[in-house]
Amino acid sequence: MAGTDRGGSLRKLRYLLWALVVVALGIVGWTQVVSPRLTQLSDTGTAALGRGDYRLQATDGSEFSQAALKGKASAVFFGFTHCPDVCPTTLGDVTGWREELGPDADKLRVFFVTVDPERDSVETLRDYVSWAPGVIGVSGSPEEVAKAVKAFRIYARKVPQEGGGYSMDHSSTMLLFDDQGEYAGLIGYREDPERAMASLRALLKG
Template identity: 35%
Template sequence: MLRRDFLSLAGASALLAACGDEPKPAFKAVDITGADYARDFKLPDTAGKVRSVGEFQGKAVIVFFGYTQCPDACPTTLAEIAEAKKLLGADGAKVQPVLISLDPERDTPELLKAYVGNFGPDFIALRGTPEQTAAVAKDFKVFYRKAPGSTPGSYTLDHSAASYVYDPKGRLRLYVRYGAGAQALADDLKLILQA
């Protein structure tokens, strides 16, 4: 009985494959392929060069919104991305991490460059004006707001802490929840790079 069920299942799979309905990859993150938001960004990097997803053709791009004075979510996420790149071995060079600052008031280009450099020499940081930052965050459906500190300049930011992954053709593919882990991210990136 079990053998007959297995053969029926195998036959059904063969028919589906013959029809061109290939099974979707089993991502650990949320598959958002075809979403009508977070399609691109156009913001200056720490050297003033305007960057966008399209210029990283051939690489998987991971976009994360954060800020340098973030006490927990930002360094944790960037460390997970760095570890995922290491887990990929040579393919780690085909992954481009991008941090978009949510705090352009305090995150100077010099500070951002030094901050992302702690996680890897190929990490890029982008910093727009407050208006550009708000527009890009809105397009990515990223929430952020100031949380007052004990002094006017000591505020923190409450913000969304997920990452967005684009495939080597520049298409938005994944929404990675905070704390997913480096191994899960590496597994998903391996699938993305094979697409």
């Protein structure tokens, strides 16, 4: 009987140790993978989002800077043209949102800012966003893009691939700004359509 009790205790201890390993792996995954991809809005606050001395070029011929966020409600999304899924999916979502907004879609500017200026020139971006009505591509020098990434609290990192190429890991949220250039919320990647539309309508009413 004592041997049976001892065996049961050992099994329980083993299960407990495995549970601790799983928890530890979860913490490591959050710290090293998930957490850096967040915009860290809760840690840094939102008042300064979009503020900085970045000066980039837009596909409509305008300059994208802090001042460009004023005058009209804006949605700002960071990505790159070689993006396999997140960016084209988001552009598709934007197209659907604009269709549902109807005439109100003209009240909203959508900026697609590259995190890969080495490959994404203004001309490349113009081509890339051409199928998504109302979306304005934004690019510039690596230095200016880095300033914008910092100003918008965006996570972006180059990921080397086999053969010498690379991809980009980046935040997937869409940041919303009112017509005064003030941060007004965000829309998550693959956000529930009803919630996304509610956020946009609230933004355009404000």
